[in-house]
Amino acid sequence: MSQLWKDPVYGPLAQGLYARCGLVFEGGQAHLFRKRVDRRAAELGYPSTAAYVAVLRGPLGETEYEHLIETLTVNETYFFREQEHFQLLIDKLWPGWTRDGNGPLRVWSAACSTGCEPYTLAILLRERRWVGPGRPRVEILATDVNTAVLRDAKSGLYGEFALRQVPPYYRDKYFRCEGGLYRLDPEVRRMVTFRRYNLLRPDGLLPPDGFHAVLCRNVLIYFDQEAKRKAVGGMVRALKPGGALIIGRSESLFSIPEAPPIENHDGLLIYRKPAPVR
Secondary structure (H helix, E strand, C coil), rough: CCHHHCCCCHHHHHHHHHHHHHHCCCCCHHHHHHHHHHHHHCCCCCCCCHHHHHCCCCCCHHHHHHHHHHHHHHCCCCCCCCCCHHHHHHHHHHHHHHHHHCCCCEEECCCCCCCCCHHHHHHHHCCCCCCCCCCCEEEEEEEEEHHHHHHHHCCCCEEECCCCCCCCCHHHEEEEEEEEEEECCCCHCEEEEECCCCCCCCCCCCCCEEEEEEEEECHHHHHCCHHHHHHHCCCCCEEEEEEEEECCCCCEEEEEEECCCCCCCEEEEECCCCCCCC
């Protein structure tokens, strides 16, 4: 149990957020949680944080919880982050899926934040000529629980921080400077579909015939064991047989029974859903 849950004022709110999206606030994160909740209560003119939390139990609660999810979720991301995952996906896994010829090639970028991850994949697929005439259709679905970051992702407008790892060739080819910010090429943006999706409250928006790959990198570290099992179970069910679940290099699913078998690609670990025996 989170220590924050024992707090008579903040505990019920922390538990409510956990039930909705699996977020757990410990250590320094608990301090940040209290600070941001206090600030939100003051912004709305409540005499105390306790009064604000009490209102969340009423009919206005769900709307306000959505605002807090947007405020409290971690959204650090940038283009070409952990590039080795993209290289493995495109150079080693993609050719086999293409040869199978079972309809469109689908990738799900779960917890995509402002879209740098799915857009990086789209750029590299175009560069490697996996997109275009004579190639299978590519469908990239990008989801997040935070509607604010999804709006930013759809706009395709980024600052220097998000582009700090982008090689000059890609920056010149796919981004246009607009008043100190950078607008991503519209052809790349059209390759990605953005939707709100909660990994702990699946809403049936995923395609019934599944994905070849699910990217969920540097996200599960914010979940506790129970929430992680639920999220991983849902993503694995969304994979096609033979599909790959790719998480961050610093993450592990060793203690998650729902995780598929692990594969080692020259030190890079992924999780692969077993394919039918032919």
